[in-house]
Amino acid sequence: xxxxxxxxxxxxxxxxxxxxxxxxxxxxxxxxxxxxxxxxxxxxxxxxxxxxxxxxxxxxxxxxxxxxxxxxxxxxxxxxxxxxxxxxxxxxxxxxxxxx
Numbered sequence: 001x002x003x004x005x006x007x008x009x010x011x012x013x014x015x016x017x018x019x020x021x022x023x024x025x026x027x028x029x030x031x032x033x034x035x036x037x038x039x040x041x042x043x044x045x046x047x048x049x050x051x052x053x054x055x056x057x058x059x060x061x062x063x064x065x066x067x068x069x070x071x072x073x074x075x076x077x078x079x080x081x082x083x084x085x086x087x088x089x090x091x092x093x094x095x096x097x098x099x100x
Contacts, residue, residue, distance in 0.1 A: 030075070030076045031072075031073045031074055031075055031076065032074050032075075032076055033070060033071065033072045033073075033074065034054070034070070034071040034074055034079065034081065035068065035069065035070045035071070036052075036068070036069055036081060037063075037066070037067045037068050037069075038050045038052065038063045038067045038069065038083065039067055045067075046063075046065075046066050046067025046068075047063060047067050048063055048064060048065045048066070048067060049062060049063060050062065050063040050067070050069075050083055050084075051083070051084040052069050052071075052081055052082065052083050052084070053081070053082060053084060054071060054074065054079040054080070054081060054082075055079065055080040055081075055082050056080075057079070059071055059074065060084070
């Protein structure tokens with residue numbers, strides 16, 4: 001009987017350790033979603049087709065017809081969302097390619 005209790009307690013200890021390990025791993029892999037709307041600074045009109053990205057990450061998205069963008073599966077943290085110059089219709093931003 002004593003051997004059975006020892007076996008059961010070992011099994012419960014292993015299960016508890018497994019649950020704790022999986023719980024810690026899941027918590028460290030948290031991700032989220034970043035969403036926003038890009039509008040014209042003067043008119044306030046929503047801009048479609050604008051490429052936005054998270055500075056320093058390589059993650060980006062295009063705005064839809066309503067100017068809204070979504071970036072999903074983003075690791076939890078603090079980011080700066082920037083617009084790629086020259087990505088909006090009629091936008092003259094960006095660098096001049098003739099200047100190298």
